[in-house]
Amino acid sequence: MGQPKSAESRKGETLQLPPGQRLQRGWPVTHYGPVPKFRPERWEFRVFGATADGDKRCWTHEEFTALPYATVTADLHCVTKYSVLGVEWGGVLARTIVELAPPAPAVTHVMVWAEYGYSANLRLADFTDERSIFATHKDGELLTAEHGFPVRLAVPHLYAWKGPKWVRGVEYMTTDRRGFWEERGYHNLGDPWREQRYSYQELPGEGPEL
Ligand SMILES: Nc1nc2c(c(=O)[nH]1)N[C@H]1C(S)=C(S)[C@@H](COP(=O)(O)O)O[C@H]1N2
Numbered sequence: 001m002g003q004p005k006s007a008e009s010r011k012g013e014t015l016q017l018p019p020g021q022r023l024q025r026g027w028p029v030t031h032y033g034p035v036p037k038f039r040p041e042r043w044e045f046r047v048f049g050a051t052a053d054g055d056k057r058c059w060t061h062e063e064f065t066a067l068p069y070a071t072v073t074a075d076l077h078c079v080t081k082y083s084v085l086g087v088e089w090g091g092v093l094a095r096t097i098v099e100l101a102p103p104a105p106a107v108t109h110v111m112v113w114a115e116y117g118y119s120a121n122l123r124l125a126d127f128t129d130e131r132s133i134f135a136t137h138k139d140g141e142l143l144t145a146e147h148g149f150p151v152r153l154a155v156p157h158l159y160a161w162k163g164p165k166w167v168r169g170v171e172y173m174t175t176d177r178r179g180f181w182e183e184r185g186y187h188n189l190g191d192p193w194r195e196q197r198y199s200y201q202e203l204p205g206e207g208p209e210l
């Protein structure tokens with residue numbers, strides 16, 4: 001079979017699949033609950049919580065799609081043990097959102113909110129990683145509804161549950177709080193290279209009280 005299958009890495013060097021993961025061909029759809037219907041006239045992308053100026057910031061769909069466009073090629077690691085390699089995400093870098101709607105100095109974490117109350121918490125440093133992106137496109141094409149249209153987050157260095165599909169907003173937080181899966185037994189940090197799958201693996205300081 002020749003060379004072992006390699007994964008894209010942060011700086012382009014070759015790495016193996018994260019421990020316990022298997023290569024998945026194609027692109028399965030994985031989520032909890034129904035696929036929401038997109039209603040452009042009611043949709044907004046909202047940044048709220050501990051912003052620098054205390055105001056919230058909203059973008060309509062039209063405004064959001066006019067923000068600077070970037071691409072990030074990355075792998076998707078689902079905690080259920082499959083990995084999809086070499087996905088090209090296109091959209092708005094999380095960094096761009098943080099620049100346009102800066103957090104207060106005390107902000108340490110964010111909660112990314114999606115339709116139907118799905119949420120994922122992230123350390124601010126993970127959110128502002130150079131590869132974290134609010135994707136509108138995959139491999140040059142608009143996302144399909146089941147993959148998160150109109151906007152989904154990708155945080156390539158964490159398990160994919162940390163990347164909500166159908167994102168509607170970002171909450172800036174001055175303490176950590178668990179998101180949807182983090183409250184239901186998944187690890188607060190979710191680094192696939194450290195195999196941080198379940199909350200019982202958390203070390204002191206890796207997450208708020210359960
Ligand atoms: N809103 C929402 N986003 C979600 C989920 C979900 O249940 N709801 N599941 C996550 C999980 S566990 C994975 S593996 C990825 C899967 O993304 P995909 O279906 O586009 O492959 O979406 C993530 N984003």
Ligand SMILES: [Mo]
Nearest residue numbers: 030078079161
């Ligand atoms: Mo997943």
